[in-house]
Amino acid sequence: MVIPADNDKEGWQPSFIDIEAQFTDFVGTFRQGTKVTDVGVPIPEGALNADFYFPQDHVIAELKCLETDSADATSQAKRVVACFKHFGYSGDALLDCILRGKPVPDRVARRLASIRARSIVDAIKKANKQIGSTKQILDKQNAEGLVLLANDRNLGFDPRQMMAIICKAFPQLSPCHTDCVVYFTPNVYHDRGDGIAYTLWTPIYNVGSEDFSDFVNAIGAAWGDYAEALGDSYLVRETGGEELFAQYSASEPIAKFKKP
Template identity: 30%
Template sequence: MKDEDYSQRKGVADEPNWQEFVQGLGGGELVAPLIARQGVKNADFLFRQARVVAELKVLETEFLDTESIRQKVADAYARHVGADPDDQGSPLRRELLGIIRAPLQRIINKANRQIKETKQELGLVGWRGIIIIVNDGFRGLPPGFVMGLIASILDGKSYSSTDGFIYQTNHYVELPDNPYAVLLWAPLYDSKAGDDLVHFVNELGRNWRIFSEAKDGPYDYSGEQETIDLASALVVTCPGRQRRYTGDE
């Protein structure tokens, strides 16, 4: 990781940039102009060639009381100094789950309904659904914790209109086997998702990297990893590494 303080930097993953990206390099279009009937709770994007409907959710925008949740997370850390939120038996983890699970589940439920209504309204039979979840500033939530919680929510209820998620951070993350601070793009798929959907999401991620680097780059690192040890991933909070680098020198 370079000497630059990446805790003070952020990416470009927000709604205006996503709209610009989808209509350009992303190869998709906005759903709203296609909906004629009033009252339809539609998703944000569709990609005709891949037969995919996608809904973008930015956590800070979607949480009903962002500042209250942020303060509760900070208070939980203050009560459990030094605790690891990725430790399954940690009191901190249990407290964070109590704070975040219900709001995150509401977001996922809403997104699934929007994807479902869009498919029904536009007659998109056989199309797949993707929920894009952007974490734009909840730095108290490590990537492994959020991905594990999303997986748990998926396992606990049937989301018939959703075939996968993309978890994207707008803040930098430290990985144990990568010397660079990175912006995370981490997909998670339902068991019914096919290889073609995985290929589409991977290509979408590559094009997003090109788009975002043109706006915010150049980046120190623009590689891909087939697997990521999210259990040991940390949000960057200072100029140096928080844990020892375990990759090749």
């Protein structure tokens, strides 16, 4: 977890990066990491493949970037209208909620949450398939699988909601080739109530894969070093256990730091 410690300076703005380009460059600096397409093994036409391979650690990794802002007002309004129509509610019922503050019906709220989460679950499912396919292509069936879920500009979920979505996605991975999903936020800054802007690196492990934490913690620390060198030179690092995790999971995305 990386923390801009000086963001109370007048006029301070965070740095935004090209996640895919910068993370790909970073991989080449960490434990002989390489792009799967550069390993030298032919990839069959039309086959899925993951992004990265770490031969020293027998790890296959796929990077997915969340580039759509599910908190966008126009998109959110369209989803609300569609959900009300799906359940056959009248226009007056919709206006009661929008204009008169009446609570949204529970089944509408559940469907809205499911729709907003669907793209994230689909991204994890696709990454899992890519990892599984790459295990076959490289003949590395015992390699560990890592999904790197990078939040580029999605302000629609707080970390706790994102953790819940990821946990619900794991049982849908069949067969499961993913040992860990890391949710990290290089371009979405969060406030945990202290007025400081934070970015997150939060791993969620599949049952039985907790030993994978040695690699995941190491790559997270190395990425923190690399990311610090890209922009805000006054960053400090903070890691911790359950208490710190609870503080971060309850933090909120900072709307004024939205990536342009």
